[in-house]
Amino acid sequence: MIAPANSRQQILDRIRTATQSVAKTPTELRDSYDAIIRNYVRHGSLSVEARLELMIKRLREYDAEVVETTPQELVSTIASQLAASGKHTFVAPSGLPADWLALGFNWEIDRGLSSAKIEPFEGVVTAAFCGIADSGTIVLHHSATEGRRVITLLPDWHLCILRASQVVETLPEYFDRCQHPPTLATHISGPSATADIEMTRIKGVHGPRFLHVVLVRDDI
Amino acid sequence: MSRIAPDLVNLDPRTAPPFPQAALPMLRNPQLRKNVAHAINVIQAKRANLVAEKTDWQELRSSAAAIRTLALENLGTYLEQFEANCSAAGGTVHWAADAAEARQIILALLRQENASEVIKIKTMTSAEIQLNPFLEAAGIHAYETDLAEIILQLGEGEPSHIVVPALHVNRSQVREIFARRMGLKDLSDDPQALTNAARHYLRQKFLTIPTAISGANFLCAETGSVSVVESEGNGRMCLTLPRTMITLAGIEKVLPRFQDLEVMLQLLARSATGERMNPYTSLWTGVTPGDGPQRFHVVLLDNGRSSILSKPKQRQTLKCIRCAACMNACPVYRQTGGHAYGSVYPGPIGAILTPQLMQMQHAQSLPYASSLCGACYEVCPVKINIPEVLIELRAQVTDIERKTLSRFFDPMYLGLRIANLIFARAWAFHLAQRFGRIGLGLFTHKDGWIHSLPSVGGKWTQTRDLRGLPEQNFHEWWAARRKEEK
Amino acid sequence: MRTSLFITCYNDTLYPETGRAVVRLLERLGVDLDFHPKQTCCGQMHANTGFHGEAFSQAKRFIRLYQDAETVVVPSSSCVAMIRDQYPGLVAELGNEELRQQFEALVPRVYELSEFLIDRLGVEDVGAYFPHRVTYHASCHGVRALHLGNRPWQLMAKVRGLDLVPLNNLDRCCGFGGTFSVKNAEVSSAMLAVKLQDVIATGAEYCTALDNSCLMHLGGAMHREYVGMKTIHLAQILASTEDCPAEATL
Numbered sequence: 001m002i003a004p005a006n007s008r009q010q011i012l013d014r015i016r017t018a019t020q021s022v023a024k025t026p027t028e029l030r031d032s033y034d035a036i037i038r039n040y041v042r043h044g045s046l047s048v049e050a051r052l053e054l055m056i057k058r059l060r061e062y063d064a065e066v067v068e069t070t071p072q073e074l075v076s077t078i079a080s081q082l083a084a085s086g087k088h089t090f091v092a093p094s095g096l097p098a099d100w101l102a103l104g105f106n107w108e109i110d111r112g113l114s115s116a117k118i119e120p121f122e123g124v125v126t127a128a129f130c131g132i133a134d135s136g137t138i139v140l141h142h143s144a145t146e147g148r149r150v151i152t153l154l155p156d157w158h159l160c161i162l163r164a165s166q167v168v169e170t171l172p173e174y175f176d177r178c179q180h181p182p183t184l185a186t187h188i189s190g191p192s193a194t195a196d197i198e199m200t201r202i203k204g205v206h207g208p209r210f211l212h213v214v215l216v217r218d219d220i
Numbered sequence: 221m222s223r224i225a226p227d228l229v230n231l232d233p234r235t236a237p238p239f240p241q242a243a244l245p246m247l248r249n250p251q252l253r254k255n256v257a258h259a260i261n262v263i264q265a266k267r268a269n270l271v272a273e274k275t276d277w278q279e280l281r282s283s284a285a286a287i288r289t290l291a292l293e294n295l296g297t298y299l300e301q302f303e304a305n306c307s308a309a310g311g312t313v314h315w316a317a318d319a320a321e322a323r324q325i326i327l328a329l330l331r332q333e334n335a336s337e338v339i340k341i342k343t344m345t346s347a348e349i350q351l352n353p354f355l356e357a358a359g360i361h362a363y364e365t366d367l368a369e370i371i372l373q374l375g376e377g378e379p380s381h382i383v384v385p386a387l388h389v390n391r392s393q394v395r396e397i398f399a400r401r402m403g404l405k406d407l408s409d410d411p412q413a414l415t416n417a418a419r420h421y422l423r424q425k426f427l428t429i430p431t432a433i434s435g436a437n438f439l440c441a442e443t444g445s446v447s448v449v450e451s452e453g454n455g456r457m458c459l460t461l462p463r464t465m466i467t468l469a470g471i472e473k474v475l476p477r478f479q480d481l482e483v484m485l486q487l488l489a490r491s492a493t494g495e496r497m498n499p500y501t502s503l504w505t506g507v508t509p510g511d512g513p514q515r516f517h518v519v520l521l522d523n524g525r526s527s528i529l530s531k532p533k534q535r536q537t538l539k540c541i542r543c544a545a546c547m548n549a550c551p552v553y554r555q556t557g558g559h560a561y562g563s564v565y566p567g568p569i570g571a572i573l574t575p576q577l578m579q580m581q582h583a584q585s586l587p588y589a590s591s592l593c594g595a596c597y598e599v600c601p602v603k604i605n606i607p608e609v610l611i612e613l614r615a616q617v618t619d620i621e622r623k624t625l626s627r628f629f630d631p632m633y634l635g636l637r638i639a640n641l642i643f644a645r646a647w648a649f650h651l652a653q654r655f656g657r658i659g660l661g662l663f664t665h666k667d668g669w670i671h672s673l674p675s676v677g678g679k680w681t682q683t684r685d686l687r688g689l690p691e692q693n694f695h696e697w698w699a700a701r702r703k704e705e706k
Numbered sequence: 707m708r709t710s711l712f713i714t715c716y717n718d719t720l721y722p723e724t725g726r727a728v729v730r731l732l733e734r735l736g737v738d739l740d741f742h743p744k745q746t747c748c749g750q751m752h753a754n755t756g757f758h759g760e761a762f763s764q765a766k767r768f769i770r771l772y773q774d775a776e777t778v779v780v781p782s783s784s785c786v787a788m789i790r791d792q793y794p795g796l797v798a799e800l801g802n803e804e805l806r807q808q809f810e811a812l813v814p815r816v817y818e819l820s821e822f823l824i825d826r827l828g829v830e831d832v833g834a835y836f837p838h839r840v841t842y843h844a845s846c847h848g849v850r851a852l853h854l855g856n857r858p859w860q861l862m863a864k865v866r867g868l869d870l871v872p873l874n875n876l877d878r879c880c881g882f883g884g885t886f887s888v889k890n891a892e893v894s895s896a897m898l899a900v901k902l903q904d905v906i907a908t909g910a911e912y913c914t915a916l917d918n919s920c921l922m923h924l925g926g927a928m929h930r931e932y933v934g935m936k937t938i939h940l941a942q943i944l945a946s947t948e949d950c951p952a953e954a955t956l
Binding site: 022026137174 | 478
């Protein structure tokens with residue numbers, strides 16, 4: 001249901017009048033946009049090793065647990081992480097590699113589960129789109145290996161598999177990684193937190209309180 | 221005390237008392253001032269560390285200012301682009317010329333959903349249009365889900381800061397509110413325990429209430445996407461679990477391209493909460509089948525913004541990304557807290573935004589609620605020259621006063637008009653100095669100091685002495701010296 | 707080196723000792739100093755209080771008065787900020803091309819006192835002697851509008867006998883803000899009280915600054931509350947020698 005056409009027109013007319021001396025034509029606008037000076041740092045300067053070290057350091061500052069592994073040992077690392085969690089029921093994205101679904105646990109593949117059905121699950125395992133070392137951020141674009149947004153939101157424990165080759169140093173480098181803008185994205189920089197009570201940072205309001213990251217050294 | 225002094229707080233600019241008056245309860249409340257100072261000190265220290273660490277901070281600010289300025293100067297183009305892209309992705313875009321229309325649009329959407337309850341992500345824009353009481357009167361209860369907003373909603377208090385709205389509330393006050401309103405008799409005042417109580421209180425609401433209302437930190441024209449920046453995860457809950465999502469956003473929130481977020485996000489987190497990045501940033505585009513709300517509406521709000529846009533000297537006000545760094549830096553805000561500003565937008569940004577949204581008809585005392593120290597401009601991530609806008613708005617308020625009869629009874633007005641005549645001619649200035657010396661001499665004690673003055677002068681001598689005017693001023697000394705030399 | 711002293715309306719009326727100190731200091735440094743007898747005010751008070759129209763004539767007056775001056779030295783950061791930051795807008799609005807050119811030619815020749823000493827004269831050591839414990843308040847306009855940076859410290863470092871005690875929150879506003887001090891007297895006083903706590907905590911004998919406006923504010927509270935500390939403009943410290951010690955303000 002579109003709002004009365006006159007409000008839309010009224011607002012756009014007001015805006016047009018307000019900016020008539022400065023607004024640009026489409027071609028001029030493209031040029032003006034391109035002419036914006038961007039002298040901020042876009043590209044990182046760290047070596048691969050230093051970048052990964054920084055990513056791990058930042059994750060641990062948020063009390064996220066990080067373990068490194070190799071592609072060969074990934075499956076067994078996942079299994080041991082799940083075992084160490086003390087949890088038994090996990091939900092998984094529909095495209096998660098089958099061998100990541102370690103035996104001995106109750107798995108539910110999410111092919112459109114309702115929130116009520118997801119709520120009882122203790123944990124979730126996903127891949128990721130990118131890691132940003134500067135801020136220890138994990139980015140999910142919610143592809144088939146990363147899952148719908150709800151499954152990384154309701155369970156209290158999230159195991160995220162991040163490949164070293166997915167880690168960039170700076171936020172602008174993440175944008176360079178996006179061949180086209182994502183329709184859905186969630187940037188996670190630590191478990192949820194609040195500082196609303198006397199500025200004391202408390203972890204774990206809503207969203208998973210426990211974040212575990214497996215960093216796969218697919219670069220070596 | 222249980223309720224957070226609601227009787228004393230009025231955040232409606234149309235009826236709120238003038239700033240000097242509204243500030244008094246806070247100035248007289250050491251506990252409140254201590255809470256505010258503590259909160260501010262924490263954020264400022266964190267921000268300062270991270271800004272020092274970010275070697276390209278000034279370059280980011282420059283680019284952000286340029287991006288926001290371009291967006292505002294071409295707002296029509298970018299809003300239409302946003303609308304087209306959002307609609308193509310399955311969203312519905314509505315346009316609200318003013319607060320009343322925005323409320324009506326939202327109510328109509330909620331009625332369509334047969335909603336009697338709605339969950340909300342914190343949005344100052346919804347407070348600006350006074351949405352919650354309006355919905356309440358229409359039989360729809362809006363549950364705030366941000367911890368600070370819950371504290372205020374349950375405690376019937378009012379926000380005093382745009383990022384940390386309950387910074388004026390301490391833990392024992394929170395404990396008391398939660399214990400009473402959530403029925404938790406044995407609740408401790410440990411912040412962890414309080415936070416757990418909030419988590420539990422909200423969980424069922426997130427899972428069962430099918431309609432949500434949010435604001436937007438950024439609207440992306442290129443993609444038709446909306447971005448919400450948060451810490452607690454209640455935002456993610458609200459924008460993922462319900463069936464219907466309504467996003468209310470001021471028209472100024474638009475950015476040209478997705479990539480512009482690479483600048484804004486770096487500045488926002490450091491400025492707002494002193495973090496390299498806030499815990500959760502969400503971005504969504506229209507409707508994604510099978511993932512999240514299947515009905516999505518954006519309500520674009522004007523409510524005075526296009527009027528601000530039309531004034532070149534004031535347009536920069538709309539660059540604001542609501543980080544609140546200005547109020548954290550402000551030495552006035554530090555003493556008065558947010559309620560004194562009589563608006564949901566307090567602090568330096570509030571002092572310029574509020575009167576402008578009111579078309580200068582209300583909140584006329586706010587542009588004067590500043591010593592023009594410039595600390596706000598120094599920290600503003602998008603380089604809004606707040607002092608410059610304050611001075612411009614003061615000129616507008618004065619021009620309004622020039623048309624009133626009451627100006628002849630305003631000693632400050634008369635004094636400044638006379639001073640202007642005096643400064644126009646050296647002989648008038650010198651004469652006025654002599655008269656001043658004689659006049660003030662009547663109030664000067666033997667120690668050479670003035671302890672008490674009438675009228676406007678009395679506002680000075682309330683708390684400060686004034687040294688009496690010297691026998692010989694500088695130009696008289698110079699002239700005498702010249703004479704001697706000859 | 708020639709310079710013309712713009713004493714400022716409030717220094718002329720309330721703090722002539724600061725003017726006398728500037729004269730003594732600059733003459734000691736070999737500067738040929740003159741004083742235009744027709745000077746009055748830069749217009750800041752009017753501009754900042756919203757009396758925009760009234761500020762025009764004061765700005766015009768200032769520009770015309772000093773168009774032939776080699777340089778202009780001003781012992782007040784806020785007045786220099788007015789000239790640099792607000793005059794361009796006022797001049798543009800007046801739309802007088804001749805005035806605009808006069809202004810553009812003049813503004814690079816206008817210096818705040820510490821800028822004049824460091825940038826124009828190229829001196830840090832002005833031969834001063836002031837054997838007292840002093841704390842320095844960094845006035846807002848000096849810090850944020852003029853970006854004075856280290857200049858005050860470069861000068862203070864060379865003052866013999868000076869015991870400089872750092873001030874916590876040294877660049878936090880003292881609460882004066884011109885007419886703000888009376889239009890928002892209570893808030894101004896609260897800011898002043900907080901500032902005074904930091905100043906008193908230094909244990910200094912003197913609080914100094916480059917603006918007498920701030921010192922009038924701080925000094926007014928110090929006197930009211932029997933604080934036992936004095937204020938003094940930095941010019942007076944710099945002018946002080948063994949033979950001719952500074953006149954204190956309080």
